Amino acid sequence: MSMATYIGLNFSVKLNEYYTEDEVEIDYVFSDEENRNVVKQKHFTTPYIYEVSEKGNPIWQMNEYQKIHSPHNYEKSKKTFLYLCHLLKELLLQGDYCEVYICWLGEEDEEREGELKINLNNLQIDAIDIYEKYFIRIEN
Template identity: 40%
Template sequence: MSLTNYLGCNFTLPISDEEIEDLIIVGNNFSSKYERENVRKHITTKHIYEVATAERIGLSLYKEDKKNSPHNYQKKQQYLKALLEILDSHLEQGDYCELYTCWVGEESEERNKELDQTIQISMFDMDDIEVAEKTLLTIKK
């Protein structure tokens, strides 16, 4: 099983070229069409993409990693920042995206709603964001 991130958008995102080494890869990395359909229970937007890091792994970010593994925490923050920059360039004022994180195969399971977060893309503290499994991060512009 792989940890994956599903990105819901109301606009079309370009699929990443596998030959180019971007920090964030947009495409169907681990999931099947069936799993992407199941994640609809958590995502309200028109389009759903799967995103992964340049290392071809799902993105997770936990506050305790800042102390336990500072190097990896900073690297994961760089990945999240790269994703947010992509979204900022596509989002219209007043629009939003949703990032749902789970293990492939667990898309239809209940999420940890108490851990869901909403951020404004132009104004947030990176240290306050967690990208945990079975949570939804809503990104607004």
């Protein structure tokens, strides 16, 4: 089973045709159209649904538990999340937002276990805890 990090945007993006060494990419990774439609209907308000391909540590490991029990992995996940924030800062127009939902493939219709609201212009990285089944609204 695979963990999927879905991202919803208010605009379409061109998907990479070739593999890159970028820490994070917006693409289709594990999900199929049916998985993405469930996330769109149950969790998102945005019309375009993709996945975040994390080549570093997954962002859902950037939380208090990992900070205590695996600080090295926490720092790697934090680096991946900061890269994603940098990418979103370039993609999102001022006042726009995106939505992120993280869950195991096939569990898209299950209830959320938490919600976060993050402002890219006031990023308080050390106060952010991300777990699976978390809905995250990221605003620019």
